[in-house]
Amino acid sequence: LIPSFIDFSNTSMPFFIIYVLSVRKSFSTYDSNIFSKISSESAFLPAEYFVISASKLSLPPLNCSLMATLSAGKESTCNAVDLACFSFEVHLIKIPYPHSSCPILCNPMDCSPNRLLCPWDFPGKNTREASESLKFEDENRVIYLFFENRNNVFIFLNFLFRTGVIFAILLICVDMALIIKDIIFFSGTIYISLESRLISLAIALFFFMDISLRVFIEGIQLYFSDIFNSLDAAIIIVTLLVDITYLFYDFTLTKIFPRLRIILQPVRLVILIRVFHLAHQKRHLEMLTRRMVSGNKRRYKKDGFDLDLTYVTERIIAMSFPSSGKQSFYRNPIKEVVRFLDTKHPNHYQVYNLCSERAYDPKYFHHRVHRYLIDDHNVPSLSEMVAFSMEVKEWMARDKDNVIVVHCKGGKGRTGTMVCAYLLASEIFATAEDSLYYFGERRTDKSTSSKFQGIETPSQNRFVEYFAMVKNIYNLTLPPIKKLTIRKIMIYSIHGVGKGNGHDLKLQIIMQRKTVFFCSASKNCRIFHDAETDRVIILLSNCPPLYDEVKVKFFSSSALPKYYDNCAFFFWFHMSFIQNNRLYLSRSELDNPHKTKAWKTYSPEFAVEVYFDDI
Template structure:
């Protein structure tokens, strides 16, 4: 079988002559979203506004975060130290990889020592991020299960544990020394409790023996893997803030510094930082119950041929699902300044997935955007405003064809009292009184 080179695949893709299998290779972006505005964690944003945006309204807390931020130069030094340690302790025997594997791994840094060439990166001396260890035909373009097993057995014999974050794919645990599963869906955020469980398990494993290492993977070994590794680096106090943890991960895992790029996943790393600062653990989380009373989309997205859209939404919260079609008929919006849904009897708690869709011709719907959030992190205003660049999928609209640059959504809630007998308003109806722009963390 002839293995097409990267150039051949790209050329044939442009001519629409690629096979279905090759098309999967080209479209396999793993967890990548690539937001239009990447400055928010590449050191080109007002960090005070960002801190306020995650509900950290305490000025002292903001000053601490500002003071403890690590410079880009310091992060580069840490990256170089890890890479120098690896190059100094691993044999410099390189291997030429299959060009299709290079195409699939894209901008991710590969391990090219000891005769291996794998989609695998040492994030620290003990934490390894890698692509999925595949078998059969999939091993042609991903890491081969056999090669990954040989790598761990030869480089870290008896002292490695593999963490599978994929919900959609499993393998026989006997392939490795030890395996743990902390699954969540591709392109989604993990539940908050799953992050804690992962960090506890990983921390216990690494502290059991000084030689222990962990290999962590999802499908592409970048997004979901990055969320959990960034959170663990916060948990282990390698970094004091989410901002630096993500910047470091992006630098060491990828060539273009784009590590965790899906907005909801980024939001949850900031959540985890705040939870650690508040000394929250799963047993003492606030467990707020809130009633969602209003959603606004500002301004109206342009999806239809002549502009406007016909939006509807669904909400997933634990084992409950809410569909707006059950309460409102789908209608078209075009010239209105914004779209507003006034809601009732939607009680939310914990992790929430909000998805907006547009109903097209023949009642077919396409996803407009989505956002994960956790009710415990609503601040005192009771309004969560999420800008375009922090909305999954909408962030990819670089041209502004569908979503204008200033597009945002507003989620208005009231907090349910513990006795569930009354509701207490926790938001200020005058949005203009909010001093800083809320980035939806």
């Protein structure tokens, strides 16, 4: 959208770069005059860039129609991007082009130049539909820290809070009585009882630990940006130092410190206020711990809500498991999720629970809950992906206000797999790569961390690619059944993996949730180690016919790290897409070895190759 009063020729002015839409797509739904204007006056830029030049641009909030009046073209020029407002001082911002088919646009919900969204291409949609598709309702600026052992951290925090507040209030009452006694009845006596010193030290240590954890969670800069937090920390630290000094030193030779203590006694009354403040911080502490657990996943932090919940599109919501009981302290509380949905989308939402390992009473969501039983870090069947996509398409077609809410445990892997399937089925995206990239961008809040929060496991990525073929080749019907048996499996670069010769490995084949084959060095297979080529050859005997979704798991009697699925490594594939009776999977395509922390065990050349026989 290019307002006509912006001077493109004045290139000496500060400017910012904004992506309007993918340059490799057709411009048939947009005004060609705009693009000719851009191309003629910004020819020095790469094709992906469009430049808007201005020193300062300050406009009141504008709707699409008003923008159209200011624009050089027709109304269609603004429908593609419904910018809510321009109101900021323009700076030079270098934005790397993220993806060939996933451009970046300004967030219509924000006015600052650093707030960006990554929308999708719109094949087959008119500009009004494209515009409507860009209305998101989430908050990007959430500051929180990701911990590897985040659940344990929270359990400690939660225990500390629940017991600590009660403990602190009791100690404060005792300590205040001692302080008042010291102030009223102080007679210059230097001696202070050990009990009094220990009580004061316990209180000071408790609050010092509380401050330390808050600084650790929120960050030093953010925490101390609040003047009251700084004052709070100063009082606690001074009190702690005085109490430590009183505990370990004998003051029979000096009168300075007792007098200092009397001076500080009124100051320490401030701590009593802090206890009541902490009692009101329960909700805040819960929010912080939920942010720790969710990591840098994009959260909805608006209108009184703070949930691990993302609008993938305006009609697709991805979130973590809605929990109750103890888990609600570090995951989405189910009652808050219900309140959110009943407030934002009353009578127009449908929930999809993709967890096989946990459930909840569907009455919470007015019995609008559908379940697909998918194991954690594993894949749905293609038939489930097709059924889900068709069901969602039907639900969306009933009413333009209908939305879906999809979750697994963390709202990433299984959720992303199914959401990407629908994005492909509804033709929002044409390729698996684009849908995977888009989901990851929407689920990840890069303002807090660069950790990727999209679909991580290789098998889940592979099944999204399978589904793209089901959509594009088979028109959302399942491919013809192909039955094969596994003849041999070759493992490359085996050195350093367990014993390094493959004799510690065991193999399990799972099909339709049942173990159909198991082998080890002494049963159903022969294992050969070729030291010269650093590979292992496993020849299988009596392998049954395999078809549809197949899972191969490798166990080791050695101390190999176990990450997902309690095994050394595993992978899923679909038999109908096996070509030339061969499947080769590199380290990055195998579940568990794909993880960065596993690379010290699995070399870059580590790979598995499976050879099949026709029946």
